[in-house]
Amino acid sequence: MTISLARYNFFISLELLKTLVAKGVKYFVLCPGSRSGPLALAAASLSKRKELTLITSIDERSAAFLALGISAASGQVSCVITTSGSAVANLLPAAVEADRSCHPLLFLTADRPLRLKECGANQAVNQQDFLKSVCRHFDESPKEGIHLISKERLTSLVGKSFEMASNIPGPVHINLAYEEPLHPCELDQKKVLDGWVIEGFLKGKITPTKDEVVKSFQSLKLLKLDPFSLGIIIVGPWRGKVKQLNSFRGALKKWQKLTGWPILADPLSGVENDQEGLINHWDLFFSIGLFEKIKEIQVLRLGPIPPSRELQTWLKKPGKFQLLITEGDSRNLDPIGGSTQFSEGFSCWVDKMLEVIPVKPAIDKKIVSKKLIKELIKYDLFIHDWLDKRLFRNGLITEPALARLLPRLLPESIPVMIASSSPIRDWLSYSGEGAFLRRCFGFRGASGIDGTLSMGMGLSIIMGRMVLVTGDLALLHDTNGWLFSKDKNISLIVIMIDNGGGGIFNQLNIDRIEEGDFEDIFLMPQQVCHLTLAKAYGLKYKQVACLDDLEKAIEWSFSLSTNVLIRVCTNSIEDHRLRVNLSDDLKKTLSENLSSFD
Incomplete structure (x- = not known):
């Protein structure tokens, strides 16, 4: 019987965290991410079993400093778990402080496997080098993927890292490569949590698809x-x-x-x-x-x-x-x-x-x-008309409808910055001809969400009046970017899609979590009123409830020259269902109305 790679990833992640807990690590601060999904599931399971204390944070920089405070007060090693890419770079300020103030801090960062490095793959950066200059010690899993690690090697990795963080207290970085698939199905989770084990861990290597060298x-x-x-x-x-x-x-x-x-x-x-x-x-x-x-x-x-x-x-x-x-x-x-x-x-x-x-x-x-x-x-013209009918028929605001309508409501001379995660993906899929009516900017290097608002502000200094389309967590990640509003050269209209947390994670291939709460460890909704926050920064703002309201809010925002916030509330679960239904229904409709080309 073939065992899925996702089960191995989850099993090894669980063994890793158990080994850390056995060493005395009690507090774990978890940041959202897909590549770090196996670690998130493992941490949630151990938290439910009261074997560790799990705290979630949407901001890696804040997470690292929170863990630093725990370590400073307790004198014990605390741990931060992040996904790949620029998330790791955000750990540096706390790592510098932990180094200089001698507080024990452990960073577990999920990474892309070796086959995706140095080839332009999305979110694949040299994160293994980001923290080395200030860390007491650096170690990593097999570069091809953590599923290839042996039990002996895992024990050694954890033991050495814990020792280096504790003996002369300071930061330690462990970088963990994860090959896909990342997210175990409910059956695989249950098997592992019920005690499934492979002695000494994986004997034979699972070889990922070999791509030709460019x-x-x-x-x-x-x-x-x-x-x-x-x-x-x-x-x-x-x-x-x-x-x-x-x-x-x-x-x-x-x-x-x-x-x-x-x-x-x-x-x-x-x-x-x-x-x-x-x-x-x-x-x-x-x-x-x-x-x-x-x-x-x-x-x-x-x-x-x-x-x-x-x-x-x-x-x-x-x-x-x-x-x-x-x-x-x-x-x-x-x-x-x-x-x-x-x-x-x-x-x-x-x-x-x-x-x-x-x-x-x-x-x-x-x-x-x-x-x-x-x-x-x-086909393109057929889909154009079909999407208009499907997305605009009831006037409700959904994320796909927003991506389709917004480019039509904005003047063609107005540039747009589109935040990572759901906004840019929906813009790609649903905006149609509107995607190319104007210059668009975004994070397509490391594809992070950190610094979204500040980059929009910087673009506005050069481009003039412009629009930023962002999710609520991406905006919350960089709220201090509003402080640039005092610069009279900045004129930014921020359209915030508030779907109650990281809605993009509803699109992960996770059927159900056996132990732990999906909302807590992936979506991480925050109890923040963005309109009250905008008021605290002295901003003008509008709340949008339907597509007609959106058009009026856009007109209102362009009547002003200051920075403004337009809050658009959506339902990420319903929008995920909508995307799936659109794809299924479109395929069926095309087969009934148009002949396939050869």
Whole structure:
């Protein structure tokens, strides 16, 4: 019988925390995250059994200082658990203080496995190095994944780390790589909690999918595609210089006109709404399987890959000849593998290609590309009308409806910053043509939520009047950003989606938690009245209850020149159901109304 990797992850996480508890660690401060999910489930289980004291915090910086206070008062090691990415960077201030004031502090940070490092994978950073300069000791699980650790190695890791944190008190960092799947089903949780064990831990290695190593070319060696054969263009978040964006857009127009290839663009790509061949609802195309019949195709990838799991799954399948072009960044930016990389910029590549390709091919092979884009546009227009009817029919505010309507209510000259987690994902899936009406900004490097408001304020200094769309936790994470409101050059309209905590975690593949409360260890709702908080910072604010209210609130916000807050309340559970239903119903509707393309 095959045992799921998710069960191993949970089992090892539980063993790790039990070993720490046995050493005398009592207090654990848990921050929200998906990669750290196995640790969260383990901590919740032990907390329910009264084996440890669990405290939750939405802010890693605050969590670390809270743990520091516990250690300072008790003289005992306390522990902070975080997810990957910039979450780890937020631990540094408390780690510095723990080092200098000699207080025992242990950081457990979840990380991506080795196969996702140094290849542009989302939220995969060199977090193992963030705290080393101030820590007494650093250790880590096997880089391929914690499921490969032996019992002996785990005991040694915990023993040495606890000893180093305690003997000359100070901070210690343990970095733990987790391979997917991360979240055990209810049966796997129950088995482990009922005493399932594997002596000495995993004997044989579970080998993750091996992706091809990307070949990166830093020279001007020309890597060719056939413009007259079937192809597709995928445009990720813009990572070039600001002054290069116009030439990039011009090159994209040239290449699309020559090839007739469809364009699938990320909202942060900088692609403009008048771009020919732009497919607005492409993320939904993948989620309902419309691209599955395309077996062989050239794929021109511009910049980092958009964060669509369905797109990445499709690209991994055979028959995709992929060329990845970056704007001077020679680092490997291909987390899925299989591409060849050209790092001298898209404009340069297009100019070189136009010098060597014939003006007109002997045989016109573009007819296949023309047929493909015609079919895609037909589906795109159908989905456009279908979504409008589904999302706007009752006037209720949902997160997908908000993402669809908001771009239409804003003046086209107004830039938008979109916070990580649900807002940017919904913008990608549901905003349609509205996604490209204006320049969009966001965190697509480490994809964190820290600093969201402050970055919006900084953008406004340069861009002028602009809009920030954010979740409630992301805003609460950075409320001191409101202090920049005293700067008269900042004019920011903040639209806060208040879904009672980290609504994105309702979309995790967790059917049920055997021990512990999902809301407490993942959603972490906070008892904060954001309107009262806004008033304390001297802000003007509005509460929105329906889509009609939203339009009036937008008009009101643009009648002012100061920073304002618009609070939009949604139900994250109902919105998750809505997203699932939309995907299922759309697939069924398309099969009944449109023929599949080949």
